[in-house]
Amino acid sequence: MSAVLDILASAGLWAAVLRIATPLILGTLGALLCERSGVLNLGIEGIMTFGAMIGWLSVYNGADLWTGFLIAALAGGLFGALHALLTVTLGLSQHVSGLGVTLFASSFSYYVFRLAVPVAGSPPTIVPFKPIAIPGLSDLPFIGPAFFVQTPPTYLAILLALLLAYVVFRTPLGLAIRMTGENPHAAEAQGINPMAVRYGAVIAGSALMGMAGAFLTLSAFNSFFPTMVQGRGWICIALVVFSSWRPGRALVGALLFAFFDGFQLRLQTTLGGAVPYQLFLMIPYILSIAALAVMARRARVPQALMQPYRRGER
């Protein structure tokens, strides 16, 4: 029991929570934005992989870190445009198209990586983002080192969550996106072009997914390997449901999951001798399913999610 309390009382755990949460926050926001407009984007896993690869590759070839981050976002947006072409313009199944984008983007990432970087014994590395201590706040005891000594993309992710919450709920654009996700025919009757809204939301959302991937190679680690996203994209899809399609709650959900994950990592090192570590690995997922079961029952799913929109049809 004291081991558990020691873990909870260490600033290292809480600093790790924010670090683990960052790609989840960005990915969940991206998936949430797509779904608010009525498009499920299962391309997330592949788009994150590609973002991780292309961001890293750019920096490896001499670009600075922020340029790498931006290129990852643009690449994500391009895959978003592909998904939008398939699901919005052509009205294909969003499940099938999304999984197709994931398969394509994942293998394409590895292909490009292997073309650009020859096989080597140990993977090549770059110099990642350095943590920045926020003046003043980082000097606070415990809270300071836990929350205010992070790399810039982490701060950016939190700001983006607040910004997206504002856009979705407080601006005419956000209302147009929500209306499109609820009833595109009603949106059109009010003079909004639902196709344009969906394209915009899917491209912007996918750019966030690309950034989520880039965080892994440019901040969390310093090299790229093809399996590094490790299902984080799928976690994001679940977190969207957990958050009831609300950006603020998505932030909370991502932090909660990251907390479980950071906690189990440390439990492994303290109790790992007595209990097989695989049991600890399961903890965040089991707790997520439990939380999802509780939250999702009350969630109000966007009514037009996964329904292609065609003009003049009802």
Add this chain to the structure above:
Amino acid sequence: MTSPIPVLDIVGVSKRFGSNLANDDISLSLAKGEILALLGENGAGKTTLMSILFGHYVQDKGQVLIDGVALPPGKPRAAIRAGIGMVHQHFSLAANLTVLENVTTGTESLWSVASRRSEAREKLLAISRRFGLTVDPDARLGDLSVGEQQRVEILKALYNDARILVLDEPTAVLTQVEAETLFATLKDMAAQGLSLIFISHKLDEVMAAADRIVVLRGGRHVAERRAKDTSKAELAELMVGRTVTRPVREASTPGEIVLEAAAVSVRAQGVDVLKAVDFRLRAGEVLGIIGVSGNGQGALAQLLSGTLARTSGDLILFGTPVEDRLSVADVVASGIGRIPEDRNREGAIGEMAIWENAILERVADYSRRGLVDRKAGKAFASRIIDQFDVRGGTPTSRTRLLSGGNMQKLILGRNLINRPRILLAAQPARGLDEGAVAAVHERILEARRAGTAVLLISEDLDEVMALADRIQAIVGGRLSPPITAEEASAQKLGLMMAGEWQAEQTHAV
């Protein structure tokens, strides 16, 4: 009527869909403060014309003038800006958004950094006060009743400063009381200077609410009448293109009692939906159950269809007391035909073929060695299509493609073709046009002649008075004692529907 230029002028509009000429050179005009009814059967081209007006479709020929200025075709935004507001039959609303959000979507520039919510709320409240359309701006739309949702749809149009309001079959989803409130509101709007067009195929409401009536048939403008210079009979003939008379029941002697309920009560989800109801249904007669929707009709129909169990009382079917509850399989096996209230949801499965819907209730009869006998099923569907005059589909076409009237004929046919002993008909003519109503009524009377006992649940006075031998009113889950058709008058039934039979009875005694 006083202004020289009409508010709206539709000039020579034509629209073709494939081989179907939906609108053929239609012209009409609308004056300020006028209520115009666009009357026609389903498929007469009313909705197409209004969709052109609103920019959802682009016409092949002709133009739409607002205050004498031509409207660019195919641009909903331009139509909104010109002051046209559309109230769709299937509401264009989002259930998960609030009333205010539904109304204000798209009314501000998409790129402004903040929604002006307090101003929007004030404007909405001002409009709702002006026209007496009370609604809570912060209520979630999905929590509102259908009537309130329609109010939101109207408010949405008015919020966009509509001067011309188009309502597509506004009463299709409303109860009688809600419909009356709506028409009072529309008259008030016209008095305040708005111009209104409402699309309808119901003669009563057209006569009651409109100043002028334009009749469309087969995509053509066939007649135009002032409401005060015409009659329901004339309009019916203009609309259908021939004289339609609804069939009327002829005298007959009913047979033995096939279904009897004695003090049957049903409690569902903690509510007493049926309270000690008594009725007797005899072979070869129509028993009409009249009442405003939501007074227990649903529970009564479900009880007799086997999908709801009674809590107390006795149910005697063909002389045998029903033990516990009827199962759906028993109901089908014992020859009870059912016409459910909502044909799209409970009556037929739109995505399935006509023949599949035809045999769905008795798949076992159309199976061989565990496989569906498609040939027999299609043959059965063909027989229904022939005998019941189902138009617009073959046995293999999708059921959704049928019009409401033809889908109802299919459901009727499926139930009547094997001569059921009891027919349970809930709102059988709801939403159908005049020709289809006559056809459905004729079939029900035909079944009655053949000795079927018909339980007719309806909220349409004309329908019940034309078909039923005896009538009971349903109010708050209670049934009135029966009166004969000869005793019934619209006034008396109206009182019974308001629950006034207890007083009547004591007088009689």
